[in-house]
Amino acid sequence: MIQQHEIPIRVHYHEVDGQGRVHHAQYLNYFERGRVEMLRASGISYRDIEESGTLLVVHSMNVQFHLPALFDDSLVLRTRINYCHGARIEHHYHLVRKHPDRDAEDTLVTATSQIASIDRSGRVQRLPKMLQLNIRTPKG
Amino acid sequence: MIQQHEIPIRVHYHEVDGQGRVHHAQYLNYFERGRVEMLRASGISYRDIEESGTLLVVHSMNVQFHLPALFDDSLVLRTRINYCHGARIEHHYHLVRKHPDRDAEDTLVTATSQIASIDRSGRVQRLPKMLQLNIRTPKG
Amino acid sequence: MIQQHEIPIRVHYHEVDGQGRVHHAQYLNYFERGRVEMLRASGISYRDIEESGTLLVVHSMNVQFHLPALFDDSLVLRTRINYCHGARIEHHYHLVRKHPDRDAEDTLVTATSQIASIDRSGRVQRLPKMLQLNIRTPKG
C-alpha cells in the first residue's frame, strides 16, 4: 500500500460560506476524500472495507487554517500516512494552491488525524490485513 | 396524526453561500426537518420508523425560490400534508420570514414533495399504520 | 457557448445519509457543478461572472429521484440548456450510473431548473452578453 498520495480538488460553489471562503468544516471532507483516494490508488476500495464489517472512524483531528481557499480555486491535497499499526492510522494532510503563472504554491491548510478501526458494534479491532502497513515513524 | 405543523428555523453560518444567501440546496434540509418535527408533534419518531424497517424516501420535489434567506434570519416553516394514502405522502412547505416590527411576513420559499414508503430492499410498501391518514384532498 | 455537457461525479462519503444513499439535497450541488463546468467548457468562468456583478440564482427546481446513488458510485451528469433568453436560463439534468460490465446505464435523477440573472441589489437584469444564447426551444 502506498503511503502518500496527491489529488486535485476543485472548490465548488456550495462549499463557500458568506465570507466568500471555503467553510472551515468543509476541509475535513476534503481530507476524507484524500484518504479514500489514497486507498483506491493502492487498489483498495473503502466501500468494500465497510461492507466487510470494518469501520474506520476519526478519533481526533488537529487542523491549522493558514490561508483561505476561494470558490473555483484549483487545489492540491497531499495525504501521507505517518503511523499505521494495530488499530490506528495517523494521517497528515497538506492542502496547497498552485500559483497560476509561476512555479510556486501557497499552503492553505495542514492537519493531522487519528483514525481508529472498529467493528459494527463500535469495538476497537485490528486493522484489516490489507491495511496493515506497520509504519511507526515518529510523528511529523 | 396532525396534518400541519410549524417550526422556527434559525439560519446558521455554514448554510449560507458566497452570495451571502442560504444556499438553495439547504432548503431541502429545512423541509426534511419540518417533516420529522411534524411527526414528533404527533408522538411519532422517524428514527423508530426507520428502525422498524420502513424508509420514507423523497420521490420528487418541486421548489420555488421567491426571496433569499440570510445568515442569522429567524424563519418559520409551515409543513402541511396534502395527500397521504397507500405508499405515498405529499407535503407542502411554506417558508416565511416575519417582519421584525410589524405584523407581516415575506414568503421566501414554497415547495411540494412526494414521499414514498419503501422497505430496506427498496421495494415500495404501504405506509406503516400510524402514518395511514387516508387524506386525499386535491393537490394545492 | 455549448448547450450540453457531461461531467463525471464520484460520490463522496459525507454526501451519503443514514440510509446509505446520497442525501437528496446533495443532488442539487451536483447540478450546480454541472452548470459551472458547462460554462468552463465554453471558456467562461462563473467566478468572473459573479465578480463582474451578475449573480445567477436558482428561481425554481423540479427534481425526480428515480434510483439512489451510493457511496463511491461513479456517476455521469448530463446538463443541457433548454432555454436561454433575456434574464432566464432553463437547464435540464440527467444523472446516470453506468453498468460496470455491460454497455448500459441506470437513470438515477432527472431535473429541470430555472435560473434568473440578477444584479447585486437583487434586481432582475438581462444575462451578460457571453451568456446570451437566444435558445427558445420548447421545454423538454
Place this chain on the structure above:
Amino acid sequence: MIQQHEIPIRVHYHEVDGQGRVHHAQYLNYFERGRVEMLRASGISYRDIEESGTLLVVHSMNVQFHLPALFDDSLVLRTRINYCHGARIEHHYHLVRKHPDRDAEDTLVTATSQIASIDRSGRVQRLPKMLQLNIRTPKG
C-alpha cells in the same frame, strides 16, 4: 459578555453519514452555532460584527471524537471562552448526550479552537471593543 454558554442541539437527518453517525465534519458546524449563540446571549449579533467589517475566522481547531451522536439525538453543547485578548479568542467545546432516564450524561466530542479577528482584506486586527474580554486564563 458571558464566558460560557449552553445550547440544545437536535441531530438532523442530513447530518448523519452512511455509518448512521453524525459525520465528523458536522461537529464543527455545531461549535460555530455555539459561538454565535453565546454572543447572542450577551446581546451581540455576529451578523452585525461582520457587517461592521470584522470577520472572526477559525485559525486552528483540535477535536477529540469520543462517542458518536446518532440521528434524532438530543444533545447539549457547552461552549466556554478560555482566552480572549488582542486579536485572538480561544474557545473550548464540550458536547454531551443526556441519559433519557437517569441523571447522567455521555461526553461525545470535546474540542478547542483558536479564532482570529481580521478585517475584510484579511489583515489581523484587534477584536472589536464589545468582544474585548481580557481573559487570559491558562489554556485548559
